[in-house]
Each structure stands twice: as structure tokens, then as C-alpha cells.
Amino acid sequence: MGLQSLTLHINGEKRVVNVRFADTLLYALRGNLGLTGAKPGCLNGDCGACTVNVDGWPMKSCLMLAVEAVGKEVTTVEGVKGEPIQHAFVENFAFQCGYCTPGFIMNCRSLIQHHPDADDAKVKEWLESNICRCTGYAEIQQAVKSVINKE
Amino acid sequence: MLKVVGKSVIRKEAYDKVSGRAKYTNDYQSTGMLSGKIVISPYGHAKIVNIDTSRAWKVPGVRAILAGKHYPLTGEAIRDRPPIAVGKVRYHGEPVALVVADTPTQAKTAADLIHVQYELLPVVNSPTQAFQRDAPLVHEHLGEYEKEEDSHPVPGTNIATHIKIRKGNMEQGWAESETVVEASISFSPSDHAAMETRCSTAEITPDGKIIIMTSSQAPFMVKRLISMYFDEDMGKIIVHTPLVGGAYGGKASVHLEVLAYLASKEVGGRPVKVWNTREEDMITSPCHIGLDATVKLGAGRDGKLKAAFIQYLWDGGAYSDKAIDVTRSGAVDCTGPYRIDNVWCDSYCMYTNHPFAAPFRGFSHSELSFAIERTMDLLAQKLNMDPLELRYINAIRPGDTTPTRVKLNSSNLGDLPSCIEKVRELIKWDEGQIQEINERLVRVKGVSCSWKTSTIDTDAPSGAILTFNRDGSINLMSGVVEIGTGTKTILAQILAERLKMDVDKIHVRMEVDTQTTPEHWKTVASRGTYMGGRAVLEAADDVIRQLKEVASCALRAPVEDFEVADSRVFLRDDPSIGLHFKEVGYGYKYPNGNTIGGQIIGRGNFVLRHLTHLDPETGAGKPGPEWTPAAYAVEIEFDRRDCTYRILKACSVVDAGKVMNEKAALGQVMGAMSMGLAFAGRETFYFDELGRVLNTQLRTYRPLRYGENPDYLVGFVERPALDSPYGARGLGEHGLMGMPGALGNALSIAAGVPLNNLPLIPELIWKARRGTHHASL
Ligand code: FES
Ligand code: FES
Numbered sequence: 001m002g003l004q005s006l007t008l009h010i011n012g013e014k015r016v017v018n019v020r021f022a023d024t025l026l027y028a029l030r031g032n033l034g035l036t037g038a039k040p041g042c043l044n045g046d047c048g049a050c051t052v053n054v055d056g057w058p059m060k061s062c063l064m065l066a067v068e069a070v071g072k073e074v075t076t077v078e079g080v081k082g083e084p085i086q087h088a089f090v091e092n093f094a095f096q097c098g099y100c101t102p103g104f105i106m107n108c109r110s111l112i113q114h115h116p117d118a119d120d121a122k123v124k125e126w127l128e129s130n131i132c133r134c135t136g137y138a139e140i141q142q143a144v145k146s147v148i149n150k151e
Numbered sequence: 152m153l154k155v156v157g158k159s160v161i162r163k164e165a166y167d168k169v170s171g172r173a174k175y176t177n178d179y180q181s182t183g184m185l186s187g188k189i190v191i192s193p194y195g196h197a198k199i200v201n202i203d204t205s206r207a208w209k210v211p212g213v214r215a216i217l218a219g220k221h222y223p224l225t226g227e228a229i230r231d232r233p234p235i236a237v238g239k240v241r242y243h244g245e246p247v248a249l250v251v252a253d254t255p256t257q258a259k260t261a262a263d264l265i266h267v268q269y270e271l272l273p274v275v276n277s278p279t280q281a282f283q284r285d286a287p288l289v290h291e292h293l294g295e296y297e298k299e300e301d302s303h304p305v306p307g308t309n310i311a312t313h314i315k316i317r318k319g320n321m322e323q324g325w326a327e328s329e330t331v332v333e334a335s336i337s338f339s340p341s342d343h344a345a346m347e348t349r350c351s352t353a354e355i356t357p358d359g360k361i362i363i364m365t366s367s368q369a370p371f372m373v374k375r376l377i378s379m380y381f382d383e384d385m386g387k388i389i390v391h392t393p394l395v396g397g398a399y400g401g402k403a404s405v406h407l408e409v410l411a412y413l414a415s416k417e418v419g420g421r422p423v424k425v426w427n428t429r430e431e432d433m434i435t436s437p438c439h440i441g442l443d444a445t446v447k448l449g450a451g452r453d454g455k456l457k458a459a460f461i462q463y464l465w466d467g468g469a470y471s472d473k474a475i476d477v478t479r480s481g482a483v484d485c486t487g488p489y490r491i492d493n494v495w496c497d498s499y500c501m502y503t504n505h506p507f508a509a510p511f512r513g514f515s516h517s518e519l520s521f522a523i524e525r526t527m528d529l530l531a532q533k534l535n536m537d538p539l540e541l542r543y544i545n546a547i548r549p550g551d552t553t554p555t556r557v558k559l560n561s562s563n564l565g566d567l568p569s570c571i572e573k574v575r576e577l578i579k580w581d582e583g584q585i586q587e588i589n590e591r592l593v594r595v596k597g598v599s600c601s602w603k604t605s606t607i608d609t610d611a612p613s614g615a616i617l618t619f620n621r622d623g624s625i626n627l628m629s630g631v632v633e634i635g636t637g638t639k640t641i642l643a644q645i646l647a648e649r650l651k652m653d654v655d656k657i658h659v660r661m662e663v664d665t666q667t668t669p670e671h672w673k674t675v676a677s678r679g680t681y682m683g684g685r686a687v688l689e690a691a692d693d694v695i696r697q698l699k700e701v702a703s704c705a706l707r708a709p710v711e712d713f714e715v716a717d718s719r720v721f722l723r724d725d726p727s728i729g730l731h732f733k734e735v736g737y738g739y740k741y742p743n744g745n746t747i748g749g750q751i752i753g754r755g756n757f758v759l760r761h762l763t764h765l766d767p768e769t770g771a772g773k774p775g776p777e778w779t780p781a782a783y784a785v786e787i788e789f790d791r792r793d794c795t796y797r798i799l800k801a802c803s804v805v806d807a808g809k810v811m812n813e814k815a816a817l818g819q820v821m822g823a824m825s826m827g828l829a830f831a832g833r834e835t836f837y838f839d840e841l842g843r844v845l846n847t848q849l850r851t852y853r854p855l856r857y858g859e860n861p862d863y864l865v866g867f868v869e870r871p872a873l874d875s876p877y878g879a880r881g882l883g884e885h886g887l888m889g890m891p892g893a894l895g896n897a898l899s900i901a902a903g904v905p906l907n908n909l910p911l912i913p914e915l916i917w918k919a920r921r922g923t924h925h926a927s928l
Contacts, residue, residue, distance in 0.1 A: 020256070022256075030178075030180075031180070035171070036171070036174065037170075037171025037172075038171075039175075039347070040348070041346045041347070041348070041429065041849075042429040042848065042849050043428065043429065044429075046429075046848060046849035046850045047346060047429075047849050049346055076171065077170065077171035078170070078171045078172075080170070080171075081170075086166075086170065089169050090161060090165045090166065090169055091161070093159070093161075093162075093814040093817075093818050095168055095635075096397075096635035096636065096637065096819075096822060097345070097346070097394070097395065097396045097397040097398075097634060097635030098164070098167075098169075098173050098394065098396070099175065099345075099346040099347045099396030099397055100346045101168050101169055101173075102169075102171050105169060123858075124857060127858070128856045128857045128858050128859075130856075130857065131346060131854055131856060132346070132857075133346050133397050133399075133822075133826070133854055134346075134397055134635045134818075134822045135818060135821065135822045135825070136818075136821035136824055136825035136855075136860050136863055137825065137855070137857050137858070137859075137860045138860065139818060139821075140857065141857075
């Protein structure tokens with residue numbers, strides 16, 4: 001099957017991967033690079049569990065081909081080390097099973113970078129792309145707000 | 152004074168979960184692991200005429216195709232389910248073939264090339280239809296299946312089981328009733344929609360070890376059932392369960408594990424992974440049960456309930472599996488949390504051509520609560536009584552009996568009247584139930600109550616093992632699966648409290664494996680804290696005993712003179728004389744090298760006492776240990792013009808017995824409420840006439856999203872269950888159970904018509920209103 005060798009910039013490192021043209025970024029991250037932080041939840045853009053940052057923007061990695069990531073900076077949750085949003089999620093009990101958490105964190109992180117003083121409407125606009133089935137969202141709201149208010 | 156229990160201790164696996172290090176079943180991949188892909192039935196009921204796999208075999212990388220073969224039948228209560236369909240398919244989504252290939256892509260390519268020819272059969276599309284005498288049969292040979300003793304299928308019908316409750320004297324009950332109301336309630340199956348879709352891997356080693364990894368609430372059940380179904384040695388089956396990405400009952404069924412096992416067997420034991428896509432997870436794997444109910448309640452002039460007739464027709468789907476237990480559980484608490492002396496209930500598990508049912512958070516109680524609570528509101532209306540007051544005066548209390556005639560007291564029953572009072576405050580009930588905003592908008596509050604015991608196996612065990620590290624810290628191993636409820640952290644809190652030590656010095660093993668972790672029956676029914684906690688307490692006492700023994704010898708003082716606290720064992724009257732855990736946890740070493748003791752290993756186990764089977768004719772028996780009640784309210788803003796609404800506030804007050812971890816408890820209740828509101832307001836499977844589910848994606852099947860949640864008002868009452876650790880009652884499910892009833896009651900008042908179906912979407916409300924207008928013309 002036609003494999004293509006690509007160099008991707010992931011979490012500040014250059015990584016060489018062999019993928020098919022049809023492989024999604026999510027598939028390449030998980031299957032080829034062992035970066036399993038991004039989760040499959042639907043594979044068609046509905047749930048946000050697979051969210052990563054591409055050039056600083058949140059991107060559902062199930063909707064992007066690996067080949068499209070060439071020349072772009074990809075950050076996965078594994079590349080986020082001890083940032084305020086992670087502590088905020090822990091302290092506010094903003095997750096239970098944790099499956100949606102990497103996606104939420106990557107989305108929140110990008111939100112905070114682009115809109116450090118986002119209001120409620122802005123936060124909702126960004127975060128309604130992700131589903132959390134365990135929490136009632138109140139804790140996620142608190143976590144995001146705690147970071148926004150501090151900055 | 153409790154030091155650790157009750158505190159918002161951060162869950163032990165928290166940092167793994169925010170850093171991407173937390174691993175779930177599908178995150179484990181090894182070189183050489185093959186991929187399985189299921190081919191599913193596109194119809195609800197059809198004869199399989201032919202399966203052509205010839206083109207699929209030509210795809211490179213295909214190692215096996217399982218189709219058309221007779222394997223042993225599976226199913227927990229009745230062995231009615233072929234792992235892969237043979238002869239006919241009984242639901243949309245049923246596996247008809249399983250392809251095993253080197254990569255997921257190859258498996259999928261081949262699966263798409265399998266051509267199955269079907270001949271359509273008449274479809275049983277609801278439990279009510281299934282109940283008709285002339286209904287098509289889902290299982291023609293129902294009488295021939297192996298079954299558990301307490302399953303009661305009726306051959307020649309679609310009845311998989313029938314549970315009866317006969318309590319009191321119905322004639323007398325109706326005679327004492329001045330007001331009688333009756334309602335029919337109905338909703339279709341829906342789904343758990345955990346964010347992690349189910350995944351199982353299996354491998355069989357040359358010496359016959361069967362190694363399974365699975366996203367499951369019941370790894371020990373996987374071990375038992377694989378052994379039973381396929382006649383394998385139980386000791387050779389090792390089931391691993393890492394963290395689970397949401398379960399809500401849906402992962403208590405044993406299903407994909409069987410497919411992974413069969414697939415591995417077919418390829419000579421090589422490891423095979425079977426992973427559900429979202430679509431498969433919704434319909435191929437078991438779903439959330441549907442219900443058609445009829446409830447008739449009679450009350451005296453004062454509003455006191457006198458009699459209840461209840462018929463539940465559960466939509467068990469194509470295979471009975473756990474639906475039998477759900478049906479029983481629905482009968483056990485059939486009346487809701489009210490004192491009723493005369494009760495007649497028939498709870499039927501019906502076969503239909505729908506996806507089969509798994510337990511769903513609340514295990515029949517959110518479903519039956521909707522039926523009961525809608526009828527209670529109709530009764531309040533007819534009596535012209537305040538609906539909260541009606542519930543208050545009928546609230547079940549110590550001294551009353553349950554439908555299965557268990558005598559209640561203040562330990563085995565929580566305090567419902569106090570829950571109701573607290574709801575009254577939180578939702579500001581006394582400010583009025585209805586508030587007119589303008590011509591279009593009206594704000595309305597609706598209320599409901601629920602209760603639940605856990606109907607679990609009478610011999611269900613839980614165990615715990617504690618081992619010491621050389622630094623004096625302790626490892627805690629329990630068979631409870633971390634499905635998101637934080638139970639393993641609560642177990643650590645219980646241990647820390649009993650040993651009076653720092654909870655950070657307790658290390659919790661998150662993964663369960665059935666070979667080295669003591670069994671915890673299943674992580675279901677909000678029983679982890681109670682049963683797992685009791686086992687941990689016993690293990691803690693075992694550790695304390697050993698610590699004191701070693702200390703007694705080393706320090707030459709009687710065992711009775713020692714205390715354990717702050718990671719030390721010391722003399723009560725002179726704490727300066729004592730030893731740190733690191734000096735005794737691995738035995739005590741004298742200056743000359745002599746050592747006594749050895750690594751301290753604590754063990755504890757627990758089994759619920761005095762549970763019984765139910766009498767098949769009357770239902771009498773003790774099904775569970777304690778009843779947790781709860782009261783609820785929902786406030787909505789309804790637009791009379793287009794029947795849309797917003798949920799402004801949702802309120803739950805649960806008798807938690809003891810809140811073990813405050814923030815975790817709040818999270819459990821709010822999360823459950825969110826799920827309950829989605830179940831009530833928007834989630835359902837839409838079936839067509841062929842029994843096909845039309846909405847198998849998260850864009851057409853919509854859980855609540857960020858910002859769609861109401862303001863949550865959560866309260867707790869704490870009347871302890873005396874035999875539970877620190878008095879805790881189960882609470883993981885309760886936030887959900889009353890939401891459908893409270894929402895339905897609020898909307899029925901706002902719309903001015905009884906709304907007895909779910910989900911409560913504007914279209915349904917609009918249709919109901921239109922129906923009423925026509926009726927009144
Ligand atoms: S897996 Fe990408 S959005 Fe769901
Ligand atoms: S924490 Fe489980 S889905 Fe969000």
C-alpha cells in the first residue's frame with residue numbers, strides 16, 4: 001500500500017513517519033508515533049476528543065490528513081507540560097473518566113492564547129465543539145474561567 | 152473528627168489524565184497485533200440467505216473471516232445470543248461477520264467487500280407490539296435455550312422474563328382509593344454514548360493462556376463468562392482493564408471480548424484488537440433500554456397512596472442478556488419512593504428487533520421514575536394538591552416496607568422527607584411553581600423523587616490487598632475499575648482515615664487484572680465505595696494487627712498498648728516510643744541483623760449479607776442492602792409559541808449517607824444530572840419501519856454540549872447507612888434518576904398537556920398540544 005515518508009513537526013521535534021495519503025493526523029499520531037493523548041471518539045468531527053493544536057489553533061486531528069500537517073507546528077497534549085490550564089482542570093475536578101480531557105485542554109489552551117480575556121459567549125463558542133459525557137460542564141467552566149481571570 | 156474522608160482529595164490519576172499519559176484499552180498497541188472489523192446487519196429482522204466472502208479474501212493482509220459458523224450461544228441470564236449471527240439477524244447492528252487482517256484499513260476494506268444476501272422478516276418494533284398475541288417471534292426456540300434459574304422466559308411469545316410483585320390486597324386498596332389516575336408512558340431505546348468507544352483485545356498463548364484487555368466494568372465477569380461459554384479453564388483467563396473512558400452501565404455487558412477471543416482463536420492465538428467505531432458502539436454493542444409502562448395509582452381524600460397497579464414492558468431488544476436483571480430491578484423498586492401497601496406489578500422483559508440492552512446508570516430506576524413521577528403529578532392535579540406536598544406526605548419512611556416487603560429502618564433507608572425539604576429551599580418552591588414572563592414565555596418548576604437499591608448477585612464479592620513499600624508507603628489493590636467515578640481515590644481516603652495517615656503515602660493501582668487483583672464483582676450499581684470500602688477497612692485492620700504484633704515484639708510491650716497513626720505504631724501512653732512504618736513495613740531488623748516479620752500484606756474481603764432471591768409468585772425477598780432516596784426539581788422557561796424551552800435550573804438532593812469526597816460527589820451528581828436531562832430532553836434512537844436506527848452519530852444523537860447545561864443546585868442529606876464505611880450510601884446514579892420526571896412535569900404544566908413520552912423535544916410537545924386541540928373540538 002502506497003506509503004509516504006513525511007517529516008512532521010510535533011511537540012517541538014521533527015518526526016519522520018510513514019503514512020498512507022489517506023491516513024488522518026490522528027491515525028498517524030496514535031499509530032505511528034505512539035502519541036495516544038489525542039483520542040478517537042467519532043472520527044468525523046463531532047466530539048472533539050482528538051483535538052490538537054496546529055500552528056496554535058485547535059484542530060480536530062480526525063479531520064486533517066497527516067500529509068496536510070507537513071510544514072506546520074503540531075502540538076499534542078503530550079507536548080503541554082505543566083501549563084496553568086492543566087492545573088486548573090485538576091484543581092476544579094474538571095474531568096472524571098478523563099477521555100475527553102486532552103481534547104478539552106488543547107481547545108482551552110488555544111482559546112486562552114487567542115483570547116486571554118474571553119467572555120462567557122466566546123468560551124461557549126469555542127468549547128461547544130467538544131463533548132464531555134461525565135461532567136455536567138460546570139467544573140470545566142470553572143477551570144477555564146480560573147485561568148482567564150488570572151491572566 | 153474525620154481527617155481525610157469527606158475532603159476533596161484530588162483523584163490519584165489526575166495528573167495522568169491532564170497530560171495525555173492516562174491509557175485506555177485502545178491506546179495499547181503492539182507490533183503484530185491484528186485488527187478485527189465487524190460486518191453488521193443493515194436490517195432489524197431478516198433471514199440470512201447467503202454470505203459471500205470470496206472478494207474479501209482477496210484483500211491483502213486478511214488472515215481470517217468469521218461468518219456463518221455456529222459458536223456456543225452467549226448471554227448472561229439466557230443463552231440466546233450467537234456471537235456472530237447465523238440463520239437470521241435480529242437487530243440492526245448485529246455482527247454477521249468478523250474480518251481479521253494485519254491493519255485496520257485492510258480489515259475495513261475486506262469487510263466492505265463481504266456481500267450478504269438477506270430476506271426481510273416482519274419487524275417487532277416496540278415492546279408493546281412484542282406483547283401482542285400475534286406478534287412475530289424474535290426467538291422461535293425460546294424454550295430450548297440454557298438459562299439461569301431465576302429467568303422466566305415464556306416459549307411461544309416474546310417474553311424473556313416476567314417478574315411479579317404481589318403485595319397487600321388490591322381489592323382493599325382500590326376500595327380505599329377515592330381518586331384514581333392512570334397513565335401510559337413510553338420511550339425508545341437510546342445510548343450511553345461514553346466518549347471512549349468499547350475496545351477489546353485477545354491473545355491466546357501456546358500453553359493456552361487467554362489474555363484479554365478490555366474497556367469493561369466487569370473484567371471478572373469476562374473471565375467467568377468466557378470460561379463458561381467456551382469451556383475454558385478459568386485460571387487460564389487473564390483479563391486486564393486499564394482506565395475506562397466512561398461507562399455508565401454500558402460496559403457492564405460482556406460482548407466485544409467474546410468477538411476478540413473468537414478472532415484470536417481463529418488466527419492461532421495471535422493478538423487481535425476489536426474496536427468499535429462510534430456507529431458500532433451505539434447499535435452493535437448494547438444500548439440503553441426503552442420502556443412502555445402503564446401506571447395506575449389510587450389515593451384517599453388526604454392524598455395518601457392506597458394502591459398501585461404497574462405494568463412495565465421493557466424493550467430488552469434482540470437478546471435478553473442484562474435486560475433480565477434490569478427488568479427484575481425495575482420490579483423491586485417499582486413504586487418509586489412512596490409508601491404503598493397494596494401493589495401489583497408485572498415487569499416483563501420483551502424481545503424486540505432493537506439493539507439489545509445493557510444496564511444504564513440507575514439500572515431501570517431513571518426509566519421507571521419517569522413513569523411513576525408523571526403519574527404522581529397527574530394525581531396531584533386531580534387531587535388539586537401541591538405536587539411537592541403530595542410527595543412529602545407519601546414519602547417512604549422507616550417502618551414502611553418495600554414492594555418486595557423488606558422492612559425499612561433509618562439505616563437501610565435514607566431520609567427522603569429531608570431531601571424534599573431541601574429541594575423546596577434550593578429551588579425556591581414557595582415563591583411559586585409558575586411565573587408568567589410575558590405572553591409567550593412562562594417559567595415553570597417541576598419536581599420528582601426517586602430511590603434505589605442495588606439488585607446484585609447475592610454472593611457478589613469485593614476484596615482488597617495492601618502491601619507495604621520499604622519507605623513505609625502502602626500500595627492499595629482493589630478490583631474496582633476506575634471508570635471515572637473516582638472510587639479508587641475514595642478507597643485510598645478510607646484507608647488513610649482508618650490508618651490515620653497521609654493519603655499521599657497511599658499508592659493506588661489503577662489497572663485491574665483478574666490474576667493478581669482481588670475480585671470486585673462488577674464496578675456497577677454505586678457499590679464500589681460500600682463493598683470495596685468494607686474490604687479495605689478489613690484489610691486496614693489486618694495491617695494494624697500485624698504492625699502491632701511486630702512492634703510488640705520489637706519494643707517488648709503488649710499488643711494492646713499500641714496505637715497506629717501518622718505512619719507510626721507507638722505506645723498509647725508514650726508516643727515517643729514507637730516505630731515508623733518504614734521500620735516495620737518490611738519486618739523489624741534488630742541491630743545485630745536478626746529480623747522478625749517480613750513484608751506486611753493486608754487482606755480484606757466483603758460480601759453483602761442476607762440478600763435473597765425473589766419469590767417467583769409474589770416477589771417477596773431482599774434484593775439489595777440499602778435504599779438511597781433523592782428529590783429533584785427542574786425549572787424551565789417555555790415558549791408557548793414554538794414549544795421550545797430552556798432549562799434554567801436543575802436541582803438534586805441525595806441522601807449520601809456520608810459525603811466521602813465533596814467535589815467528587817458534586818461532580819458525580821452534576822454529571823448524572825446532565826446525562827439525565829439529555830436522556831429526558833433529546834436523546835433517543837429513531838427507528839424506521841425496518842427496525843433501523845437512523846441516528847448513529849453524535850451529530851444526530853446529541854448529548855449535552857458545553858453551555859447547554861443549566862445551573863446546577865446540588866444538596867446532600869447525610870443519614871448514615873450504619874454498615875457502610877463511614878455511613879456512605881451509593882450516589883453515582885441518583886443525579887440522573889429524577890431528571891426525566893422533573894423535566895416532564897415542568898413541561899407538562901407549561902404546555903398545558905400531559906407529556907408522557909421521551910425525549911421531550913419541541914416537536915413532541917407541539918404534537919401533543921395539537922392532539923389535545925383536536926380532541927377537544
Ligand atoms: S474523533 Fe475527532 S472529533 Fe471526534
Ligand atoms: S471526563 Fe469522561 S467524557 Fe469528559
